[in-house]
Amino acid sequence: MKPLQLFDPASSTYTYVLFDQGSREAVIIDPVDEQIDRDLGILREYGLKLVWTLETHAHADHITSAGKLAELAGARTAAPEGCGIGTAAVQLRHGDTLRFGAESLAALHTPGHTAGSMCFVWRDHVFTGDTLLIHGCGRTDFQSGSARDLYRSLTQVLFALPDATTVWPGHDYQGRSHSTIGQEKTGNPRVAGKTEDEFVAIMDALNLPRPRRIDEAVPANLTSGLRHDADGVLLMQPRPAQAAYAGDVSPQLAWHWVQSGEAVLVDVRTDAEREWVGFVPGAVNVAWKQWPGMVMNPLFDSQIQAAAAGGRKLVLLCRSGVRSVAAAKRATELGLQAYNILEGFEGDPDGNAHRGNRGGWRHHGLPWRQN
Numbered sequence: 001m002k003p004l005q006l007f008d009p010a011s012s013t014y015t016y017v018l019f020d021q022g023s024r025e026a027v028i029i030d031p032v033d034e035q036i037d038r039d040l041g042i043l044r045e046y047g048l049k050l051v052w053t054l055e056t057h058a059h060a061d062h063i064t065s066a067g068k069l070a071e072l073a074g075a076r077t078a079a080p081e082g083c084g085i086g087t088a089a090v091q092l093r094h095g096d097t098l099r100f101g102a103e104s105l106a107a108l109h110t111p112g113h114t115a116g117s118m119c120f121v122w123r124d125h126v127f128t129g130d131t132l133l134i135h136g137c138g139r140t141d142f143q144s145g146s147a148r149d150l151y152r153s154l155t156q157v158l159f160a161l162p163d164a165t166t167v168w169p170g171h172d173y174q175g176r177s178h179s180t181i182g183q184e185k186t187g188n189p190r191v192a193g194k195t196e197d198e199f200v201a202i203m204d205a206l207n208l209p210r211p212r213r214i215d216e217a218v219p220a221n222l223t224s225g226l227r228h229d230a231d232g233v234l235l236m237q238p239r240p241a242q243a244a245y246a247g248d249v250s251p252q253l254a255w256h257w258v259q260s261g262e263a264v265l266v267d268v269r270t271d272a273e274r275e276w277v278g279f280v281p282g283a284v285n286v287a288w289k290q291w292p293g294m295v296m297n298p299l300f301d302s303q304i305q306a307a308a309a310g311g312r313k314l315v316l317l318c319r320s321g322v323r324s325v326a327a328a329k330r331a332t333e334l335g336l337q338a339y340n341i342l343e344g345f346e347g348d349p350d351g352n353a354h355r356g357n358r359g360g361w362r363h364h365g366l367p368w369r370q371n
Contacts, residue, residue, distance in 0.1 A: 011062040020101025033063040056129025067224030082116025084255040086364035112150020113138030129170040144259035147203035245328035254315040313337040
């Protein structure tokens, strides 16, 4: 049994539909907004019930229709946890499986094109998004990309699959539809027979043009394609501060900046709070003060300056967005570019939205952990 492979000529994007023959439950991978009528027509033609919309990463060259398909077809949305697609109902981790009827699909974390990129294995097929293309691979020069991570994802994760596994890429620009793991292991000119350093040198020398739609597509795709109207644009823009710091940002914009390398996430809560409530992996922990009325952390100035090494901006996170404002003001006094993350980690303790945000970091599906 093969997937249904659909093509968007404008972005050279492949969309895939998989389904269980008995229950007619279906999954769609990397749907394209402009092709939603086509995709709904395919579901009707085959008598399918869409239960999952699935993304391999947050795309830079087209806008997804995942959110719209979820509304129109009753599906649930799923996306890689590390991509910051906060509207996805399920945040996927390496090894997770999604079931549709008697079938299942497994997630493989394959960072490199972006930090959160995933591939998906179904039977003897793998859907590789922009991680592995036919005789190529995704670029690594923007949106949290890493050539070294991509080399390891290719050689240690994808090339560990059986050689006969069919490769279904996220794009092709020469009319090719599929390949196999064995063919790519031996014949992919970017990676076959290359050392990691050789691969990195190849990727660093590509000098590709910036994706034409990146400024529109990435913010929209972080909200499953639902927020590329005026409200969605505002969600991904900093808001001027009413006090002496750089401004306020939504959790989604903060995470986008962190993923792209533009900013460092600084958690100004105490160690005890992080242990009790949860923490953001990779955040720099610099307590602003222990509790109201107690002295400020005397190491704050040196630690916050160290966090901003290299001139990157700072996005500051606390419990509900109060201490992070005070910390942002102090960082600004030290000559740093510091932003407050609206609603903090937990959000409004009363569950009410204010200043245009809803719910805080952990309620937007962004990465966090509990001890």
